[in-house]
Amino acid sequence: MEKEVSCINTKAVFEYLKEKYPGDCSSILHDLDPEINGLPKPVEFLKDPNNWVSCRVASELYKRAARLMADERVAYQIARFAVERASLGYAQRIVVKAFWSHKTALKHAQRINDKFNRNKKVELVEIKRNGAVVRLHWDTRMGVSKHLCFMNQGTYTYLPLIWGSRPLTLEEVCCTFEGAPYCEYHLRWPARNIIHEISSRFFTSKTVLMETVKEMEADKKIIEQKYEEVTRLNLELNQRIRQLTAIQETGKAIVSVLELDHVLQVIMNLLSTVCKINRAVIMLVNEEKGCLEYMYGIGLEGGVPERIVEYKVPVDRVSNLFARVVNTGRSEYIPEISTSNLKKDNVILTHGKPLSAFVVPLISRSKVIGVLATDAVDGTGVPKETRETLEIFAPQIAIAIENAKLYSSLQERITELKRSQALLSRAEKLSFLGNLAARLAHEIKNPLTAIGTFIQLLPSKYNDEEFREEFHKIAMEETMRMNNLITELLDLVKPRESHFAFGNLHELIDKMILLVSPQSKAKKIEIIREFDQGVGEVWMDSEKIKQVVLNLLSNALDFTPTNGKIEIGTRRSEDPGKGDFVRIEVKDNGVGIPASIMDKIFDPYFTTKHKSSMHSGTGLGLFIAYQHVRDHSGTIEAKSNMNEGATFVVTLPLSPDQPSSPEKALQ
Secondary structure (H helix, E strand, O other): OOOOEEHHHHHHHHHHHHHHOOOOOHHHHOOOOHHHHOOOOHHHHHOOOOOEEOHHHHHHHHHHHHHHHOOOOHHHHHHHHHHHOOOOOHHHHHHHHOOOOHHHHHHOHHHHHHHHEOOEEEEEEEEOOOEEEEEEEEOOOOOOOHHHHHHHHHHHHHHHHHHOOOOOEEEEEEOHHHOOOOEEEEEEOOOOOHHHHHHHHHHHHHHHHHHHHHHHHHHHHHHHHHHHHHHHHHHHHHHHHHHHHHHHHHHHHHHHOOOHHHHHHHHHHHHHHHOOOOOEEEEEEEOOOOEEEEEEEEOOOOOOOHHHHOOEEEOOOOOOHHHHHHHHOOOEEEOOHHHOOOOOOOHHHHHHOOOEEEEEEEEEOOEEEEEEEEEEOOOOOOOHHHHHHHHHHHHHHHHHHHHHHHHHHHHHHHHHHHHHHHHHHHHHHHHHHHHHHHHHHHHHHHHHHHHHHHHHHOOOOOOOHHHHHHHHHHHHHHHHHHHHHHHHHHHHHOOOOOOOEEEEHHHHHHHHHHHOHHHHHHOOOEEEEEOOOOOOEEEEOHHHHHHHHHHHHHHHHHHOOOOOEEEEEEEEEEEOOOEEEEEEEEEEOOOOOOHHHHHHOOOOOOOOHHHOOOOOOOOOHHHHHHHHHHHOOOEEEEEEOOOOOEEEEEEEEOOOOOOOOOOOOOO
């Protein structure tokens, strides 16, 4: 709101109506101004000489006063009333009285005007011994009106009363509010002799001083009262700021704490420190049982009794204070328990013996999840400030508890998921090895048959040296090959903990090629090795990398046609600032991977093998390979064009504590 008119002017309106109007004049404030309407004490604001309002507000007040008094010129009478009662602040009175005469006052008319108004310019056109001509140039951009003109006429007419003179005569010859460019006043006053003027100067100064001292004493008391009130409000404000600051800071803390027991401990410590609460209890809703259960409490001598720990309240028992708060979602305060209708044999009351109680709902996502109850044991009850703080803080408590419960549930699910993943990995491995074992049985049967045939012929050809040497050579080779196949199979089946160490990657790949050799021989598929001899040893969990290579070779064999070929190679690469990496590429010349499913091939349970009578799978092989590679801070990706085969690329860091590969991991 613009500051255009001093509230000295509006103060006079209220004082005049208080004395002159017999009825209720409260309607004068109705919808006066949005800012005025929002004040707790609008009349006090409008009567304070230190405040300012807009011309529109002042004009509206004079207009409403004129309507109440049924007098269009009531503003003139209000001005006269203000001058006669000297309803000015002492600072304003000093300014007016100090001019002590008509002529001096008129010469300083603009200065006097500026103390009370900013809506016009005062022009002294002419001044004589006993008369003057004054023009008021109104700022029509402000909400000025004829009522303000009447108020000025009254002020000019009766202003001489302040320095002990008689009212002057005023004639308005033209008016802004009747179409003229300005308001012109012709003023007349009786001539005064020189002796009277000199004595008036002396006594006026003394009068000004005495009245100023008197008003300063009165204002001193007002200032003292205001100071005490401001001090009290300042203390309350500082206390509230401390509480809100503590709530903000500790709110961050409890939301960041995820273990439920720790959360409840932090909450109770906070309530004790910030809200000055000595005793409190938290009850949470058990939806499955339909009741409130004890969760946490502080302040009871000797700890929380077993009866309170086991205390449960059916949610539908609305006669119970806790259950009622859960159902209504509104806080309840019992200032005196002794005179309340609470059951005095309640376990909480019998053990705690509170004199008062305050119960606030804990609401999260528009749902009451429990209650927090506190009490006062000193007979003064739970302070209003504490209750208000708890009301503000309760939603944060509810969110913290919900977060902790969700975190606990999430941890249980993560543990279960890890257990399930381990079982799935084992199942996938056994599924593949079951198929592989059948092929190995056939592969082992052939050399055993050959060895058996040689053994049957050995007695009759024992003396045949060439036969014995050939038999020995073949038997040793076949026995060694069977032993290697069985050893690798047992190593894959045997469960073990993750173990990282430097190992020979090329030897590992050779063993996996050996393990799938029955399948590759059956389909007459050639497996071509292209190893980079500069790779050296790699930091890896050999069992996990074995399964990665085995899964990739198995997939390649499944989708490579008879008489096809598979290329498997390694290549060392270096990324500046990130270290050395090894790339393992497995490439087949099968049907390839459709672009529409490329982003799904590493998802668990996704498989295309069930679509063919030639292949079967669980959809876990590539998912497990992806997990194992990520455990190595590596990446795995696939490249393919339809009918041109597929290439899988695994990138692993060569050394421990090395940043992740620069290659983009599939997510």
